[in-house]
Amino acid sequence: MLIRRPDVILPSEITDASLFHGRRDWIRNASAMGLIAGLPVLSACSVEAQGMKLAGVKPNPQYVLPDEKINKAEDFKNYCNFYEFGTDKSEPPVLAKALKTRPWTITIEGEVNKPKVFDIDELYKLAPLEERVYRFRCVEAWSMVVPWVGFSLAELIKRVEPRGNAKYVEFVTLADKAIMPGLRSSVLDWPYVEGLRMDEAMHPLTLLTLGAYGEMLPNQNGAPVRMVVPWKYGFKSGKSIVKIRFVEKEPRTAWVKSGPSEYGFYSNVNPNVDHARWSQATERRLGEFGKRRSLMFNGYGEQVASMYAGMDLKKFI
Template structure:
């Protein structure tokens, strides 16, 4: 059921599938696949007009440094938008950039429901207008053993959850992605149980690092990177950061998540980046930063241990992977 990952996490080991030339060859793919989006993305000084393209620069001022930002070099735009896992479009790293252009991200609504006092279904543009958008430069570590540094634009998930007022019964947050095989060719396969579902514990969702992204590098979020709304949880493996979110449900019970159902011995609910706990089929001790030749050590919690390790005090992090 689970595809073999395209990386071997061993220092100096060649990539067994899709070598480094893949993302170099695909560097220009995004220009041809960007989808024209409607307005509503308010970025610092102005709101883009209807018809501005995904990826069009919207912020010209220097990016401010925030309290959680990494100072590591940002992954170039061409690589960040052409080397993606997005199985709704296919298994190849270049499939999302080739095929995502037809995804319609307007109109788009998001339902927030479950254990909340103020459930709401809201248009994506209205949702974005509720919160000031923030730049966040985060490390991103894929469970396959590669990594990037991504300059997201979005709002803290905590701000949205406070607005809908969780009840005392809310313990978890379940996220559901769009299910539309007409737009997602990969959903015609039985690779996963669609729609894609992910989840967080409520305290994880409320952590200030947890972001709902609507932009990338000061630009409208490209379809292949999860437009129009993507979860970003930087201390967890990338598959937790669900794309194309259409529903956020607060629950009493831990939700059944897509990859944990597909391969429970390989992809746990927590999915915290932990170099000391190998995947059953490869090591997690090192990673290949996209754009670099040498591998580098993987950091516990992807370098965010100081901010989030307390959330897991007393837990066996070898067991709760």
């Protein structure tokens, strides 16, 4: 008889220690309140995923920044632009607590031979999880150095077999009015949509990201799955993705729709092209007093510049 054993225990399947130890308290409280029958048991099973340690993550030695200091996890968790939870950076860390990341599915559709709906836990098994230290440069002229966890988006793309007419990839992110107070504002056209050209999406640097700092992504940083495209301004890296579409035409992204005069589809980090209201020549690395000179393609020019050969980067911004 063949006894099959799963080769990995998914991090999401591991019950959080505090929850484990607290289960008796929970049962006691719930029964005291007369709630124990039926439904509430389900809620006892739903495990809070964010902040859990990710097992089996290997640092990828190709993507380290030995000369740069990694930002503190506290910086990363408390300074977020996530407009669905409010336009102030202090709002997402509080309001994103309402985000439920299990169950979660990501729909892959459009011009592909093998469209598929992935359960989030399937994604963890799709390819080996790597830690990669990337510079992260926000369009607002601040930056961080973050150890992300994930794998190249190319790994996923190969498996769904894009057709020849799939020229672009569109990322659609969660828009849930019940938990996202920011959606009441007309600051952007919801849902937040971002996109990449096919070659950009296939580039090994482009990271399908499931964690950071060795843990599952905090909710406010785009749990359970987000993009990280390190040579582009941060807003290109959509958070809490629910759908990835392969399309023929350049996607109309949320920011292009709302402020076409500010940035276009590409939004590559470019110190030579200013924002309408501020210079992009320098940036403030969080935790540093002075300002740094910003780098073309955020310092990833060697790997990515060839994709834009012949394009006027003052025009295609």
